[in-house]
Structure formats: structure tokens, C-alpha cells
Amino acid sequence: MRPDQEIIQHWIEPGSRVLDLGCGDGALLAYLQREKGVHAVGLEIDPSNIERCLAAGVAVIEQNLNQGLSNFETGSFDTVLLAQTLQALDNPAELVQEMLRIGKKGIVTFPNFGNWRSRLDLLLRGRMPVSEFMPHQWYDTPNIHFCTVRDFDVLCRDGNIDVLARTVVNSRHEGSWAMKAWPNFLGEVAIYHLTRH
Numbered sequence: 235m236r237p238d239q240e241i242i243q244h245w246i247e248p249g250s251r252v253l254d255l256g257c258g259d260g261a262l263l264a265y266l267q268r269e270k271g272v273h274a275v276g277l278e279i280d281p282s283n284i285e286r287c288l289a290a291g292v293a294v295i296e297q298n299l300n301q302g303l304s305n306f307e308t309g310s311f312d313t314v315l316l317a318q319t320l321q322a323l324d325n326p327a328e329l330v331q332e333m334l335r336i337g338k339k340g341i342v343t344f345p346n347f348g349n350w351r352s353r354l355d356l357l358l359r360g361r362m363p364v365s366e367f368m369p370h371q372w373y374d375t376p377n378i379h380f381c382t383v384r385d386f387d388v389l390c391r392d393g394n395i396d397v398l399a400r401t402v403v404n405s406r407h408e409g410s411w412a413m414k415a416w417p418n419f420l421g422e423v424a425i426y427h428l429t430r431h
Contacts, residue, residue: 238317238343238407238423239265245341245399245427246270250312253277253337255299255329256319260287267291275311300324303332311337320344321379327389330428334395340428346402348382348418365405383418386426399427 239262246252248270254263257276260283266272276294278284287294297305300323314337320326321344333340355363381389383402390397402421403409413420 238403238425241401241403241407241425242315242317242341242343243270245339246272246313248272251310252313252315253306253311253333254315254317255303255333256316256322257283257287257292257294259283260290260292260294262315262317263287263292264290299329303329303336306336308335309338312339313337314340316340317343318345321381323379326379326381327393330389330395331393334428334430338429339398341426342386342428343423343425344381344386346383346418346421346424347380348384349422350419351422383421383424386424390426390428394431396429396431397426398429401425 242262243266246266250272252263252266252272252274254274254276257263257278260276263274263276267274274292276287276292277297277299278287278294279296279298284294284296299319314333316329316333320342323329330340330342351365352363387397389395400417401409402413402417403423403425404413405422407423417424
């Protein structure tokens with residue numbers, strides 16, 4: 235599992251129903267099925283990742299998240315995951331609302347564009363940041379909606395979303411007291427546990 239997935243799995247209840255939006259190769263869902271006995275379903279658009287999910291015994295649906303989630307009933311999952319996909323969506327605010335319609339709780343992770351490294355790149359180089367965590371140039375990146383921790387906090391407030399927990403970590407997914415004190419400035423990756431008001 236990726237380090238952010240290691241953090242996420244602690245917020246998943248054993249035996250619960252989990253939907254992973256943009257599940258990739260299904261590694262997290264396979265782990266949750268094996269270790270926590272969850273009833274897992276993944277949504278994925280990449281054919282090679284779909285094959286990997288199926289090989290790992292993960293139920294997967296081929297679906298483009300930009301088409302919405304109207305094919306799922308309200309309250310049909312305990313937790314809906316959106317890990318490192320928010321910034322690549324056409325309408326991220328709408329999808330967050332939809333995930334909290336179909337799930338009692340949601341978990342969202344995204345790169346924090348407000349961290350000091352991004353700010354320094356813009357200030358000193360005058361260019362969009364490129365890093366190990368965000369390795370694409372501005373013209374070939376799948377990321378179309380960069381946001382900061384503060385931006386996402388405002389989205390939650392305006393959308394009547396309760397933040398159950400928030401963790402910010404660096405690119406190695408390590409936290410510190412300083413990141414807790416200044417999450418928007420020091421955190422490189424934000425991890426939110428959400429529910430509706």
C-alpha cells in the first residue's frame with residue numbers, strides 16, 4: 235500500500251461497505267478485504283488497472299468519475315474513498331457531495347498546493363512546481379484543479395460537510411507537530427475524514 239493508504243485504512247471499520255473512487259490497481263481494497271473483511275467495490279477507468287483489480291479479487295466497475303455517481307443509491311456504502319483523484323476531476327465539489335450522498339462517511343486525499351515548496355517554486359523560479367510527488371509539467375499534468383488545505387476547509391464549510399479528522403503529512407507521509415500547527419504551509423498531502431451535517 236501507498237503510505238497515504240496506510241493512514242486511510244485506520245478509519246475503515248471492519249466488515250463495512252467501502253467504495254473506492256479511482257481505485258487504481260485495487261491494492262488498498264484487496265488489503266481491506268483480507269485484513270478487515272470489508273465488502274469492497276472499486277471504480278476505475280484504466281483498463282490495465284481494472285485487470286489488476288480483478289486479478290487481486292477486487293470487484294471493480296469501469297466508470298468515469300466525471301460522469302457522476304447517479305448509478306448508486308443514497309446511503310449504499312459506509313465509506314467512500316477518493317484518494318489522490320480530487321485534483322483530476324472536472325467538478326470536484328459536486329463529486330464530494332455525491333460521495334457523501336452514497337456513503338455515510340468519506341475519505342479524501344489530495345496534494346496541498348499551498349505548501350511552502352510550491353510557494354517557493356512560484357516565487358523564485360516563477361514556474362509551476364514539479365516534484366517527485368507532482369512529477370508532471372503544467373502542460374501534461376492530469377491535475378486540473380489544484381487546491382490548498384484552506385481551500386478544502388472552505389469547500390467543507392460551504393457544503394455543510396463535517397470534518398471528522400484531518401491529517402497533513404509530507405511527501406513521505408510523515409507528520410509532525412509543526413504540520414499540525416501550520417497545515418496549509420507545511421503539509422504536502424492532506425487526508426480528510428468527512429461526513430454530512
